Amino acid sequence: MNNPEIFEKTYTQYWKKLTAFSYTMTQDNDLAQNIVQDVFVDLWERKSDVEINAIEPYLFRAVKNQVFKHYQNNRFDKTILEDKFEDYVIDHFSTIDPEVMDLLYSLLDKLPEKRKEVLLMYKMQDMTIDQIADELGISKQTVKNQISSGLKQLREGLKDLAWLAPYIILHQNF
Template structure:
């Protein structure tokens, strides 16, 4: 990251994603932008000392940590932020680090077959509740219930693996 061109490319590539991630957690546009800016300033200032093997997970973790730090300093409840982080991972499943994706797939495999099918149709095939109900011959309410139960089960599973996230991000080989 010592090269200014690589830094600028990284900034351009990740600014929007990180800002959206930060906003998801903070629900405050200015705070979200400030946090992302602080992460990039810190990255540039520490460029001589850092040895980052995976830039994307590093940046997302840095933003998450800055958000937690902000709220910890302001004495807010961190559990709400952890829930938002889990929501973000579930909602952005396809773009998450491959090692984390493997863990999420293992959580998906623990879902009952019909629940898993409904969730996959909803999240990965972008089908509407009505389309899923028609396709599977079940009521819209049943589809909603299955999606809700699946997300609840995934979130519970995410809480169990949250402690692994820093290790996954550190071991990732995204950028060499």
């Protein structure tokens, strides 16, 4: 990274992707841009000290760490960010890359059959709670409980997939 041309090329190549990634965690465009800028400034300042084998994972990890550091310094709980990531995956799993979908479907397959059915109707078919209750002949409260329990189980499973965050973000159409 000692070469200014390589640094500039890296900056140009990753700025937009890293900002989009940062934004998904912060929901604040200015903060997201500042965090990415801080990562690149830090990288340039430490260019002679840092040895990077793979630049993309390094940059995404650095952005994630900067976001966590920002929230930690501002007394926020990083679980909020983890939840945002998990919510993003759950809310967008119908548009995620097929390889990631396979992993998500394996999580879905671990759900009890009725819970899985309700969750797929809710998330994939965009059915309302009322529609699901009518379709399956169950109460609205049962539908709500199944959705809540299903999402909770998926979130738990997604904690193991946190390493996919950069991969998922990179394959979205921003």
